[in-house]
Amino acid sequence: MxxxxxxxxxxxxxxxxxxxxxxxxxxxxxxxxVAAEQRYLQQLARKALDRAQQSFADARSVLREMQATPLTPCSDAHVRLMRALTLRNRNTDDIGFFNGDQLACTSAGAAEPGITRSKDDFVTADGIGVSLDLAPQASPGIVMVGMALGHYKLLIHPVRFADVLAEPEIDLAIALSDGRLLGSLHEPLPEGVRRLLQTGKTDQTLLYALERDEHLIAVAAEPRSxxxxxxxxxxxxxxxxxxxxxxxxxxxxxxxxxxRLSPLGELKMAVARREFVVHYQPLIELATGRCIGAEALVRWRRPDGSMVRPDLFIPLAEDSGLVLPITDQVIAEVVREMRAALVSDRDLHIAINLSAQDIRSGRVLAVLAQALQGSGIAPQQIWLEATERGFMDADAARATINRARAAGHAVAIDDFGTGYSSLSYLQGFALDALKIDKSFIDTIGAETVTSSVTPHIIDMAQALGLQVVAEGVETQAQADYLRERGVQFAQGWLFAKALPAAEFLAFARSRQAKTQAGT
Incomplete structure (x- = not known):
């Protein structure tokens, strides 16, 4: 060789x-x-299927409870029961009672005449009728899923069936065993995912996982690339x-x-690392234009500087109980950042949002008292706000509110009008202020059913001696209308977006200077 x-x-x-x-x-x-990603997708598909099964289970429970009630149909007690079940079950958006084929009443009260009962697309083995792609006449433009038993039919928003926290690139969908779509995480659903649900086949551009039970299919998919x-x-x-x-x-x-960590694991690490910061939404006195305070809004800032949207982590924090230490961090940040300004200007106040758990347990009051001790901040300069969900445990909420007001804090009901609300409900609590939800402010000047509600909310609050705060004010016409109606305070992008501490204090000083110059 x-x-x-x-x-x-x-x-x-x-x-x-x-x-x-x-x-x-x-x-x-x-x-x-690929295997690791496949396992991850399989977990998401399993979670989506579990979520859909829970939605059906909750609906069955509500229908059976309503079917068994001895209350007189469409009586006040009957409507209150439907409303309470709607609020108590996050998977139920509305309940209606049908007299024959005609809708007689819903959880909102008496129904408009002429609304007929839609036909069921299929009936489950346990006698529950299911209707897909419903377009309720009371809510035009919204497609819902209906479930019926006897005289009752409830509505579920399709997003409930795939309400799972996932990354933006991942598509989650729930369908019936024949491929008809129940709900999806993203709209519009990509054609490849839709074809996968209907035929069980797709092209090679997708990586996906399927989970099935007797009636449902869950799919989690993402681009293979x-x-x-x-x-x-x-x-x-x-x-x-x-x-x-x-x-x-x-x-x-x-x-x-x-x-990568699970979303809950990331949230736990964020709490441990104190990654939460506070932005301040200025509160404007409509009569004078001066800034009299702000609402403290929590923000999650990752170490790389990126921000996580509150709607992605707040529900997870509430479900896991992590909202309690997050509230504690907000209180500490407010005291640290606003102490000098609050001590120097006793007319200035900061409103802190409380979770339903804070209202129910009352533990936040001790945390707040300790944080304020020795700070020089007066208790009346710290307002406490909670949504209507926080007041559903009436006895516990009443005790917390009374303790808070005895300590000198004002208490406001936030996002009023989006949950379970009535005159008797408001009269049952010693509140100081009512904040009208942005959805009602948006209708000012519009010829809609909702717009007619706004002045009634204002009148009701004034009749109860409550201060009124309008949320989400974006136009001068809205501000003028609210001022003419006697609304004292407003917040929204017309005045300023939520600002970091330094920018808020500069904004407040600027408004103060303009007000003094005007006088």
């Missing part, structure tokens, strides 16, 4: 010795990455390295592609 041939064979063997381990490592890394593109990019850097180094790095990449 001549020298040249030996060199060639040796070179080929050397290349094979490097190429084969590298190729095997890349192949295994790709398989591991979301996994393969970063993996291949890493591989280009690894190829020049030796076989041992290449195998090591590929293994690390395969194990590390999908290493």
């Amino acid at each position: 001549d020298r040249t041939r030996i060199v060639v064979i040796a070179a080929l063997l050397a290349l094979a010795g490097v190429a084969l381990p590298l190729a095997t490592a890349v192949h295994l890394a790709q398989q591991r990455a 979301r996994v393969l593109t970063p993996l291949r990019r890493e591989m280009r850097w690894l190829l020049p390295l030796g076989a041992l180094m290449a195998a090591l790095i590929v293994a690390v990449v395969a194990w590390g592609l999908r290493r």
